[in-house]
Amino acid sequence: NAGVTQTPKFQVLKTGQSMTLQCAQDMNHEYMSWYRQDPGMGLRLIHYSVGAGITDQGEVPNGYNVSRSTTEDFPLRLLSAAPSQTSVYFCASGRATTEAFFGQGTRLTVV
């Protein structure tokens, strides 16, 4: 099993550009989520999904969109990148009330 796969691992964007961070899991987990990690601020929830076709906002959703058309995939879209979105992004999946499995992360720099 690959677990949770995130692509790309590194990305540099110019302000105003859009892009999609990919996340795929092969464990048939219903719950998937996106976090951003900034120094001293822990992991902050951006968006999450409890199943295909169902998404909801987390703590810091502004500037990001998600969709969940399949159980396996949960892409995160940056609509118009801003320097404040420079961060490390983690995708995670799991069953509803048990451990979360994290991907390797995407290190995004917006210049």
Added chain:
Amino acid sequence: GQQVMQIPQYQHVQEGEDFTTYCNSSTTLSNIQWYKQRPGGHPVFLIQLVKSGEVKKQKRLTFQFGEAKKNSSLHITATQTTDVGTYFCAGQGGGSRLTFGEGTQLTVNP
């Protein structure tokens, strides 16, 4: 909304010393989870506590869940250099949403 606070933010210890990190939630939790993130890595699940007053041990690590299910702690006995990393607590309320604390970054001097 639910908030999870964790202290201290940083802890520097000499190898062999003990280490404790504390976690407090603004609301009652259904369970609390602990994760470890090595430098440059991703968070990895350590344990989940569900019952009020629960205590679990993993070798030198002891995890506690408070009686009111609003606080938790992780204690490491006799730290080793392999314990270096950031330790996060994460709480779940009624649903599946997981709220993380800010983490405690542990450095161990050999």
